[in-house]
Amino acid sequence: MPDADRPQELPARLLTDPEMINACRARDFARVFRLVKTRAGIYPSMIARRCELTPSRVGEVMAGRRQLLHMDVIERIADGLRIPGDMLGLARRPWETPQALVVTERETPQQPEPEKQTPGSLPGPDVDSILTLATRTSLSAATLEAFRSSIEDYWRRDDQHGGEALRPAIVGQLRYVVGLLKESRPPSIQNGLYGIAAELARLTGWTYFDARQYNQARSYFTEALQLAKEIDDRQFMANVLACMSLQATYQDKPADSLALVTAAQDQARSALGTTPRVLSMLSMREAFAHATLGNQTSTHRAIAEAHRQFEQIQATDPDPAWVTYFDEPKLIVDTGIAHGRLGEAATAEPLIADALRREDRTNQRGRAFHAFWLARTQLDQGKLDQACSTATQALESASAVASERVSGHLREFYDQLAPYGQEPVALAFEARLRAVLPPVSGSLHP
Template sequence: MTGPQEPHAGLPPELVASPDFQHACRKRDFSQIFQLAKKKAGIYPSRIAALCGMTPSRVGEIMSGRRSLAHIDVIERVADGLRIPGAMLGLAHRPWEIPVGPVATEQAPGHFRPAEPDSAAQEAAEPSGIDELLTLADGKVTRSTLVALQSSVEDYWRRDDEHGGAALRPAVVGHLRYVSQLMNGAEGSLRHDLQSLAAELARLAGWAYFDARQYSTARTHFSQALRLSRGQGDYLFMANVLSCMSLQATYDGNPADAVALACKAQDSAREAGAQPLVMSMLHMREAFAQATLRDSMACHQALDRSRDAYELARGRETEAPSWVRYFDESKLIVDTGIALARLGDSARAEPLIAEGLRRESATQQRGRAFHAFWLATAQLQQGSLDAACASATLALDLTASLDSPRVAGHVREFHQRLAPYAQETPVVAFEQKMREILG
């Protein structure tokens, strides 16, 4: 029971299959799960704590019912530590359940260490299914194959923007494995381009799992993207991946890590020539993290650097990589507002977020829902209950056409903030709509 690859990490198969254990998993009753692990498998609180990245006292509080688990990342750690299949806890398949494909080493929560460099051969999975075997027998990879795959990635990003990333996960991961196999049959520049495509697919997979709030699996794919891009010396794309990891760390309650990752991303981008639009986006990532740390001075300094870099980029957008061109003036404005809202400066945040929301394309469903949530947050901070509920209702309307647990989670978070106003008419109407849309 020492290695992370052992099935169930010591939970007997008969326990995992038992009705009591399965019922506890369906309810996410971790008090009962831990008690059954102790009673039926002899796994005591100190061992549960070590396996799941928690303190023994916290495990004891959960077992006694004095504390519950709601944070998705902690639930994932429990699933991974005790080797509980993801589906039993309402999660996607965990990385250790999937026999095909490379799995990056998980780091302890709150501590980031980039994965060690790996060869392209190590990135490719061993063939274990009919699709992989047929791919190996296909013969030479052509340039047209690469063009078709690149077109698919562009379509994935469009669909992610319009409808959220959660539903894209199986398709993206399948394409990632396919490209990893194609790399075995390619040489020279074609192999190089396929490796770049694999890095982009790994980043997209990480983003899709991040949007689904499955942070451990997201880190696995982000780490893979980081290895692939570092293997090619593509420092600009490394900065892109690190920026995604910084944003996830902000969400995951690790703002100090988020700052470190954003700063490392900036260093990586400077290695590639400090492209101004990329630097503007990366400084904004740092501003988000500093705002979460409530470091007002550092946040404002990062916002100033983001704005200055954007001015340098103005008129030179076509020189920037395609993956950063989403960061236009509207995005700069609305993200500045969000950073200020995170700091609690709602009076300055509200008009900026409202302006950014007004400028955004109607096709940017997830972005508009996300920004409507932050507009509602800024309005509620100022005591404007009617306006806040109206903005939150817009976020709800947009969420109805999205598969983005991240955005839905924001809406539920806003609902919790309305508890002191539960009897007010706009709150009652919002709750009714929320039940209709989110259940």
């Protein structure tokens, strides 16, 4: 694009100002727009034109009468105002350069001193570079272990409360670790950093997937794949592809789901030392894909392979940390869900019920998700009272965790109650659903 048509970049001093950083982190666009106006001289009419908004809408936002929440609008704001993606909790935008900010030369065109007179190689004025400069020290194995411990804590809190509130911290740590990768370090440390960055990117993608923001999830999953590929970690690449396969089932793309999990299995089998637990988990994801396609024979075969691999697990297996969640209750509940997806409710119900009794009670999202599936299999068998009772239990767990994926499932269950709409248990469930979960347009019957 010609320079005359290229959107004006914001001054570096504004993008590194704590007030602007906090406003972007909170997605407080009233503050963002006011700061852009007062600090960069970009007036509301220009903001509207660059962000593809109406001037009246921009005015309402600045006056505090309207909020901007949709991801496509947030992306237009990032692109129109040239706000780096990670400041708004987005993936790196296509226009961002590796330096992220290159406006310093334009701000001081009269400066005659060339950069080569500056001692050393100073970073640019972006936040990542400042953090990298502040931590330009040798890293040890203990530092890597500290990163891994924080990731374990993120996953635990994600299970208990959902990832929405965690995401800014996870993205910040991801960008921090990616900044550390720019320096030369011993191979063992460098490879460890790549692995940590890959897991942080996968975790970020997972939080977007759980929020049903699929485009953002795919961007971070792709970044995780690229980072893992740098160190040829094929088991982890298989793990990311399995996440993408699961997402494809939610997007009603079962053929894509099967292609992705097949690629995941190819990666795992080509890696040295892939453990039976990893192969079992991947076979179960294959079963999900076949079940979504309605392939009964293939689903049963994949389930059998998942159980065969699980039986080969030894206590001494060098399982990656990211697969240890796949324990016996998880195998059983996923087996039940695969049968449920096929419509084999009578087979699915006792499996899911047994796993739910044995499941860790701190995993609120998992319990809500699995209770939904139990309720669905009960409803498929005409057990209305049991189904509504189970779904109400799922609501209690769902109320403790911010997961649009789980909330969406429970609204789907309500839609499945339509034939029983005047039954007392269905009306009671509807009342509880409205009390616990905010209504979404079109998801609840009037």
